[in-house]
Amino acid sequence: MIDLHMHILPEMDDGARDMEMALAMARQAVDCGTAVIAATPHKNIPGMIDYKWGDRYRMQMNELRKCIAKEHLPLTLIEGMEIFMTEDVPEKLNDGELICLGNTRTPLIEFAFHTEGNVMARSLERLCREGYVPMLAHPERYMCVMEDPQLVFEWYQMGVIIQMNKGSILGRFGNRVRKTAAQLLRHRLIAVVASDAHGAFVRTPDMTELEYALDGEYGPNCFELLLEINPARILEGKKVIWDDPVPFSSFF
Numbered sequence: 565m566i567d568l569h570m571h572i573l574p575e576m577d578d579g580a581r582d583m584e585m586a587l588a589m590a591r592q593a594v595d596c597g598t599a600v601i602a603a604t605p606h607k608n609i610p611g612m613i614d615y616k617w618g619d620r621y622r623m624q625m626n627e628l629r630k631c632i633a634k635e636h637l638p639l640t641l642i643e644g645m646e647i648f649m650t651e652d653v654p655e656k657l658n659d660g661e662l663i664c665l666g667n668t669r670t671p672l673i674e675f676a677f678h679t680e681g682n683v684m685a686r687s688l689e690r691l692c693r694e695g696y697v698p699m700l701a702h703p704e705r706y707m708c709v710m711e712d713p714q715l716v717f718e719w720y721q722m723g724v725i726i727q728m729n730k731g732s733i734l735g736r737f738g739n740r741v742r743k744t745a746a747q748l749l750r751h752r753l754i755a756v757v758a759s760d761a762h763g764a765f766v767r768t769p770d771m772t773e774l775e776y777a778l779d780g781e782y783g784p785n786c787f788e789l790l791l792e793i794n795p796a797r798i799l800e801g802k803k804v805i806w807d808d809p810v811p812f813s814s815f816f
């Protein structure tokens with residue numbers, strides 16, 4: 565499996581609190597069959613200015629890679645960040661101040677949970693116009709999507725890659741998020757599922773429960789498509805594979 569959204573780098577954000585926890589997360593990921601992790605700490609949150617962030621990011625990546633090699637864990641760490649969307653994100657990506665996943669043109673983008681749908685659409689459209697293929701983190705957790713899941717269909721049509729969180733499918737963010745997640749999956753609007761893991765005890769990298777939850781409900785190849793095939797295609801710069809979305813005129 566390939567997990568494209570994980571807060572595994574220690575002491576960077578509200579994810580792994582130290583190297584020991586980061587390693588525990590790495591072991592959990594390997595135990596459930598994950599071979600590649602994108603280390604995606606929060607970045608660009610307004611008010612959080614840290615001029616040494618880039619240095620610290622590289623240092624923690626190197627340290628964690630060394631520890632993983634020392635334990636002989638069959639795990640590859642790739643670079644990334646979960647970018648909080650602001651007006652200047654396209655410029656910051658163009659300048660290299662913000663980075664995409666691996667060597668791709670795909671930035672992982674998040675919004676404030678109360679952002680309006682038309683504001684999200686405008687920002688995502690702008691990134692697409694600038695030649696990026698944004699991956700939107702956990703739409704099922706945004707207020708506007710819970711109220712109107714059809715918004716995701718518009719973003720899908722724009723070419724945005726839609727990434728859902730493991731915890732949303734399993735009901736870890738409450739019933740409303742779980743129901744929204746199920747709607748989006750039924751309508752075939754999800755290209756990728758990732759752990760968005762923040763630790764080794766809650767919101768973990770363990771994906772074992774998901775195979776049954778996805779394949780049992782949404783078809784026999786759903787798990788493989790969303791956790792292996794599409795994440796691999798993204799890292800290769802290829803288009804993700806979508807099942808034909810179920811139109812919202814037959815919304816259920």
Ligand SMILES: [Fe+2]
Pocket residue numbers: 569571646701760
């Ligand atoms: Fe995240």
